[in-house]
Amino acid sequence: MIIYREENEIIKKALENLNIPERVYIFDTTLRDGEQTPGVSLTPEEKIEIAIKLDDLGVDVIEAGFPVSSLGEQEAIKKICSLNLNAEICGLARAVKKDIDVAIECGVDRIHTFIATSPLHRKYKLKKSKEEIIDIAVEAIEYIKEHGIRVEFSAEDATRTELDYLIEVYKKAVEAGADIINVPDTVGVMIPRAMYYLINELKKEIKVPISVHCHNDFGLAVANSLAAVEAGAEQVHCTINGLGERGGNAALEEVVMSLVSIYGVKTEIKTEKLYEISQLVSKYTEIKVQPNKAVVGENAFAHESGIHAHGVLAHALTYEPIPPELVGQKRKIILGKHTGTHAIEAKLKELGIEVGKDINKEQFEEIVKRIKALGDKGKRVTDRDVEAIVEDVVGKLAKKDRVVELEQIAVMTGNKVIPTASVALKIEEEIKKSSAIGVGPVDAAVKAIQRAIGEKIKLKEYHINAITGGTDALAEVIVTLEGYGREITTKAASEDIVRASVEAVIDGINKILAKREK
Numbered sequence: 221m222i223i224y225r226e227e228n229e230i231i232k233k234a235l236e237n238l239n240i241p242e243r244v245y246i247f248d249t250t251l252r253d254g255e256q257t258p259g260v261s262l263t264p265e266e267k268i269e270i271a272i273k274l275d276d277l278g279v280d281v282i283e284a285g286f287p288v289s290s291l292g293e294q295e296a297i298k299k300i301c302s303l304n305l306n307a308e309i310c311g312l313a314r315a316v317k318k319d320i321d322v323a324i325e326c327g328v329d330r331i332h333t334f335i336a337t338s339p340l341h342r343k344y345k346l347k348k349s350k351e352e353i354i355d356i357a358v359e360a361i362e363y364i365k366e367h368g369i370r371v372e373f374s375a376e377d378a379t380r381t382e383l384d385y386l387i388e389v390y391k392k393a394v395e396a397g398a399d400i401i402n403v404p405d406t407v408g409v410m411i412p413r414a415m416y417y418l419i420n421e422l423k424k425e426i427k428v429p430i431s432v433h434c435h436n437d438f439g440l441a442v443a444n445s446l447a448a449v450e451a452g453a454e455q456v457h458c459t460i461n462g463l464g465e466r467g468g469n470a471a472l473e474e475v476v477m478s479l480v481s482i483y484g485v486k487t488e489i490k491t492e493k494l495y496e497i498s499q500l501v502s503k504y505t506e507i508k509v510q511p512n513k514a515v516v517g518e519n520a521f522a523h524e525s526g527i528h529a530h531g532v533l534a535h536a537l538t539y540e541p542i543p544p545e546l547v548g549q550k551r552k553i554i555l556g557k558h559t560g561t562h563a564i565e566a567k568l569k570e571l572g573i574e575v576g577k578d579i580n581k582e583q584f585e586e587i588v589k590r591i592k593a594l595g596d597k598g599k600r601v602t603d604r605d606v607e608a609i610v611e612d613v614v615g616k617l618a619k620k621d622r623v624v625e626l627e628q629i630a631v632m633t634g635n636k637v638i639p640t641a642s643v644a645l646k647i648e649e650e651i652k653k654s655s656a657i658g659v660g661p662v663d664a665a666v667k668a669i670q671r672a673i674g675e676k677i678k679l680k681e682y683h684i685n686a687i688t689g690g691t692d693a694l695a696e697v698i699v700t701l702e703g704y705g706r707e708i709t710t711k712a713a714s715e716d717i718v719r720a721s722v723e724a725v726i727d728g729i730n731k732i733l734a735k736r737e738k
């Protein structure tokens with residue numbers, strides 16, 4: 221596996237002389253802060269299933285919830301605690317005896333207790349002095365320790381707290397028995413350089429492991445978490461898909477893949493399970509993963525641009541920093557407006573069609589043209605679209621063998637007009653015009669063609685399939701024609717159903733006429 225810190229000279233130099241831990245502990249708070257995402261509420265069963273999956277994934281700590289918040293929460297946490305998972309189970313508690321008692325009752329291994337320390341929170345929310353806050357924190361920590369439970373202590377809004385006071389709070393928390401201290405960037409105001417500075421300062425004073433909890437209000441949660449690790453933080457709080465209050469928390473999949481693939485730091489995460497758990501959490505929370513989301517988004521390993529697809533087909537690392545399989549994803553070559561010939565050739569190969577063997581150069585060029593034209597309409601071209609285009613192009617008779625060509629077609633339809641079509645066909649150098657009415661525009665068009673051709677060829681069957689969704693979907697028309705003692709089935713695909721119908725019928729007519737005995 222590629223580790224950029226070892227292979228990339230710039231990263232290697234930038235990280236020289238830093239005290240980056242060899243192993244970082246992953247504290248997952250999907251079931252607590254993640255569940256605080258507005259509109260998200262997980263049932264106890266869903267929480268239990270996610271906890272089992274988080275454990276399978278290899279997280280070190282699962283913050284299973286905030287026990288005092290509801291009876292359902294307590295039921296879920298109790299059940300999670302009874303599962304004997306490998307991960308340590310943690311419950312959140314304010315520095316309030318009742319919260320702590322409820323957490324203890326649930327049977328958690330660790331209690332994460334917190335109290336806000338910033339001037340804003342002290343003055344307007346808690347209405348407490350600096351000293352009172354320290355006393356409340358110390359009392360809560362000591363109370364938890366009396367019950368023999370591990371304590372993680374957070375100074376809420378730490379990053380907007382006076383540094384001297386913050387250090388004092390944490391020192392007192394450690395003296396009271398906190399096993400680990402957590403530094404929350406509660407409203408995400410940190411920048412990586414400042415986070416590095418803060419953790420570096422705390423490291424000088426605090427002799428228990430340091431953890432960080434970064435919010436993403438400015439989109440910096442992952443970067444700030446990594447900066448904290450660069451300064452020596454041993455634990456990172458994160459959530460699957462970056463769920464959490466407001467802009468969310470640091471996304472577990474991004475933090476872990478950066479730690480593992482860029483920094484070469486060890487975690488216990490089985491990275492190949494990341495995509496699967498991301499999908500599960502998205503399903504239960506009903507929060508869609510944005511396609512361009514790093515690591516677990518649908519586009520994270522998808523390539524449409526011709527230049528990128530060409531590069532990736534030659535060597536995947538050209539446009540992929542890590543192999544998709546490493547996170548349980550698959551590489552996707554998407555066809556559309558920006559596609560190049562290499563990608564189309566590869567896609568055809570995947571569908572069992574080889575250029576030069578199954579199709580000639582001219583047909584390949586036509587297929588490329590049609591795929592790009594479909595892409596130009598703002599469509600993502602699916603495999604089924606490609607198959608229909610190939611069948612359409614390959615199935616057509618060469619121009620020299622065609623007896624009938626469509627010169628013109630016009631259809632008129634509406635609520636107050638009878639659907640009418642007029643066509644001009646070139647039949648062996650002679651132009652034949654005709655018109656017909658029908659129950660709809662397709663019916664009128666096909667009847668007009670029949671009228672121009674004469675009675676000797678009849679339409680026996682007609683089917684239409686929409687290949688992709690949407691009003692501008694590629695439609696595939698399949699017709700069976702009978703004439704001159706032969707029966708022929710042909711297909712045509714177009715975004716315009718009238719054109720697809722007309723092309724299929726004319727192609728069928730040509731195939732019958734080409735084989736008739738003159």
Ligand SMILES: CC(=O)SCCNC(=O)CCNC(=O)[C@H](O)C(C)(C)COP(=O)(O)OP(=O)(O)OC[C@H]1O[C@@H](n2cnc3c(N)ncnc32)[C@H](O)[C@@H]1OP(=O)(O)O
Binds near residue numbers: 288314315335376406
């Ligand atoms: C930054 C974070 O993410 S913190 C976690 C946030 N998560 C949640 O709030 C979700 C779950 N919360 C809940 O279910 C409820 O808010 C409860 C059960 C915790 C509390 O409910 P209520 O008692 O009705 O209080 P409410 O939520 O309205 O107000 C919070 C109270 O806790 C106090 N408080 C807030 N944080 C702390 C703390 N860390 N330690 C002690 N007291 C605190 C507030 O000062 C306020 O006290 P007051 O009622 O004496 O004025």
Ligand SMILES: CC(C)C(=O)C(=O)O
Binds near residue numbers: 253402433
């Ligand atoms: C409870 C604390 C750690 C928190 O969630 C925050 O400050 O964002």
